[in-house]
Amino acid sequence: MSPLARARLAAAWVLATPGRLALTIAAGAAIAVVAGLLFAWSGIYNIAASRGHLKVIDLLLRFGMENSVRARAPDETLPQQPDEDLIRLGAGHYHAGCAYCHGTPSSPAPPVAARMLPPPPDLKDKVGVWKDGELFWIVKHGLKYAGMPGFPALERDDEIWAMVSFLRRLPELDRDAYRRLALGEVAPERPSGADIVETGGDQEAIGACARCHGNDTVPASRLVPILHGQPAASLERALRDYAAGLRDSGVMQTAAAGLTESAIRKLASHYAALPRPAIPPEPRDAEAVTRGEALARQGDSSRGVPACLSCHDAEASPSYPRLAGQWSRYLERQLTAWRKGLNDRSPTGRIMAPIGRRLTAGQARDLAAYFASLTPAERGRP
Amino acid sequence: MNALRLFTLGAVVLALAGCQQQSALAPAGEDAARVALLSWILFAGAATIFLIVVLALGLAIAGPERARRLLRAEGSVRFWGIAFPTVTLVALLGYGLWLMRDTIASPSAAEVRIEVTGEQFWWRVAYDGPGGRRIAEANEIRVPVGVEVEFVLRTADVIHSFWVPSLGGKLDMIPGRTNRLRLKAERPGIYRGQCAEYCGTAHAQMSFEVVALPRDAFDAWLAAADTPAAPENEAERRGAALFLASGCGACHAVRGTTAEGAIGPDLSRIGERRFLAAASLPNTAENLSRFITDPAAIKPGSLMPPFAIFSADEQQALAAYLASLK
Numbered sequence: 131m132s133p134l135a136r137a138r139l140a141a142a143w144v145l146a147t148p149g150r151l152a153l154t155i156a157a158g159a160a161i162a163v164v165a166g167l168l169f170a171w172s173g174i175y176n177i178a179a180s181r182g183h184l185k186v187i188d189l190l191l192r193f194g195m196e197n198s199v200r201a202r203a204p205d206e207t208l209p210q211q212p213d214e215d216l217i218r219l220g221a222g223h224y225h226a227g228c229a230y231c232h233g234t235p236s237s238p239a240p241p242v243a244a245r246m247l248p249p250p251p252d253l254k255d256k257v258g259v260w261k262d263g264e265l266f267w268i269v270k271h272g273l274k275y276a277g278m279p280g281f282p283a284l285e286r287d288d289e290i291w292a293m294v295s296f297l298r299r300l301p302e303l304d305r306d307a308y309r310r311l312a313l314g315e316v317a318p319e320r321p322s323g324a325d326i327v328e329t330g331g332d333q334e335a336i337g338a339c340a341r342c343h344g345n346d347t348v349p350a351s352r353l354v355p356i357l358h359g360q361p362a363a364s365l366e367r368a369l370r371d372y373a374a375g376l377r378d379s380g381v382m383q384t385a386a387a388g389l390t391e392s393a394i395r396k397l398a399s400h401y402a403a404l405p406r407p408a409i410p411p412e413p414r415d416a417e418a419v420t421r422g423e424a425l426a427r428q429g430d431s432s433r434g435v436p437a438c439l440s441c442h443d444a445e446a447s448p449s450y451p452r453l454a455g456q457w458s459r460y461l462e463r464q465l466t467a468w469r470k471g472l473n474d475r476s477p478t479g480r481i482m483a484p485i486g487r488r489l490t491a492g493q494a495r496d497l498a499a500y501f502a503s504l505t506p507a508e509r510g511r512p
Numbered sequence: 513m514n515a516l517r518l519f520t521l522g523a524v525v526l527a528l529a530g531c532q533q534q535s536a537l538a539p540a541g542e543d544a545a546r547v548a549l550l551s552w553i554l555f556a557g558a559a560t561i562f563l564i565v566v567l568a569l570g571l572a573i574a575g576p577e578r579a580r581r582l583l584r585a586e587g588s589v590r591f592w593g594i595a596f597p598t599v600t601l602v603a604l605l606g607y608g609l610w611l612m613r614d615t616i617a618s619p620s621a622a623e624v625r626i627e628v629t630g631e632q633f634w635w636r637v638a639y640d641g642p643g644g645r646r647i648a649e650a651n652e653i654r655v656p657v658g659v660e661v662e663f664v665l666r667t668a669d670v671i672h673s674f675w676v677p678s679l680g681g682k683l684d685m686i687p688g689r690t691n692r693l694r695l696k697a698e699r700p701g702i703y704r705g706q707c708a709e710y711c712g713t714a715h716a717q718m719s720f721e722v723v724a725l726p727r728d729a730f731d732a733w734l735a736a737a738d739t740p741a742a743p744e745n746e747a748e749r750r751g752a753a754l755f756l757a758s759g760c761g762a763c764h765a766v767r768g769t770t771a772e773g774a775i776g777p778d779l780s781r782i783g784e785r786r787f788l789a790a791a792s793l794p795n796t797a798e799n800l801s802r803f804i805t806d807p808a809a810i811k812p813g814s815l816m817p818p819f820a821i822f823s824a825d826e827q828q829a830l831a832a833y834l835a836s837l838k
Contacts, residue, residue, distance in 0.1 A: 429762060429773070429775065431774050431775050434775055434815055435775075436759065436762030436763045436773060436775055437762045437773070440759040440760075440761055440762030440773070441758070441759035441762065445757065446757050446758070446759060447754075447757040447758045447759070447821075449758075449821050450759070477818075477819075477820040477821045478821060480817060480818045480820060481759075481817040481818070481819060481821070482817070483817070484815070484817045485817060
């Protein structure tokens, strides 16, 4: 009997009854599982990252990844007009969170990161491939099998959109433009040979708070809070809570994670003692300020909103932040995060969370306008 | 044996119900007495009818032929099945309406008027103080003995029901409506009340106490509302400062201080209440700290945010200050 005829005969036997068909499929599946286990157990497969993937496997993984991202990404897009505040916030976090693997216009990725499999791409060439929503999805969730991590705070879509804004700007940036965005006022001095020998002479200043928050100047992004003159206790609390993962912020959890207790105390007292630099005046909506003031002073008992100033004026507990003279953009964005149910698990955050959820969008806007219009109380005065 | 046990258990439950402060069977006011009388009449009537039914059943199964014939006669069915229940129920309804006629509607003005507003999950109380001022309190209601008190019942959110079983019947608090209930406490004492309409997660912990005082003691207590307690020692002073600096005053009022919040219960006299958190926790320093640190652990759904920011020392100072408010 010819092989073809035998195969035909076997197929006819299998297809004769549904029971035989099911049995054959089950047997096939069992054989596949056993074969797979044997393959994994034998160690035949070479797991070495140094070997790379077979070309066909590489193509298949890429094809699957691209389709998975496209199927899951949201349709949202960035606003047409580039938002400089968002871009600067994104740049600050890129420098601390992404640059080590993806490199920057001022420093290529180190060889260690470059030998990952797949090697982290130079994003300059890649961001054009994806739509805004797809970039957002990748930054938020990361990519399995590629070593790309998810965002540390999945609740903070606002921070992830800041990253996407920055990524859109990235291809246009040269070395100096990148450093202006990501390092701000921080200009590390050129280290001497001895400096490099002893301390590494880090020119990237990754842990420098002033990159985003300023020191001699106020923050370059109006989405980054002004810390000058805040009570030291509130800054200490914030840093400890970020470091412990009790407060959700991909940006600040990354920045605070490595801080020691003594560094936290020094940092807090440094910013608490800083005189506040002048800030460029913001346009004001007088009516919103008036409405915001009424709410801040009296609260809105019909919605269960207490008076904000009970906790946030100059005489309140130093565990609470002062809001007078803060950026209105930062305040509104932060209140919006609270409104949308930011699940803060820190002791102070658990006080604010239920109150924040009771605010309307209009109230958040009015409050931001009011607090931004205030002059912060000088230190030394009650 | 089983029947005996069941009987004993029932007797114990009834006895306990009788001596508890929250019991419709231990009346301390006219209305509650009427409700109790009506209840006893119902119990006795129901027991009698039950005995008749059991007797008839026994006769129908094992009685002499004459009795069985009598039972299945059409006349018997007409009498016991139609005439007897109709007459009994109509009589009971009429008696009940007549008995309870004074409880709710009364044209004459009551001497003492107390507003009670149900909120998730506590009771906002307001008295007409001397000189027509409103005096805010919460979760504990003081009434003069022997005086008819009109309770003006409202709700701030969902339906609640105001019930002090020892003093009278219950009355719902309905959104958009003002209901009025008159109660009179005949004897000084403390009578427990409870929200009697499911209102949310902490409904079971929405209780209160009615403290019935002799008339002059009540008047003196009301008049004393104007002279709030001032902190006397170092711990109380530190507690007072913490109270204000930590934002407590945004929701809670303490007369005589800048704390004027009206979102949560008034705390001007929290130190003299026997219980905390709408009569769900004994008023001790430890319980105060527990509630402040995590209200939702004690009352799920409580609108108060958890204040887990205080050190043990600060908690003690706060508790000392609150305990001093009398």
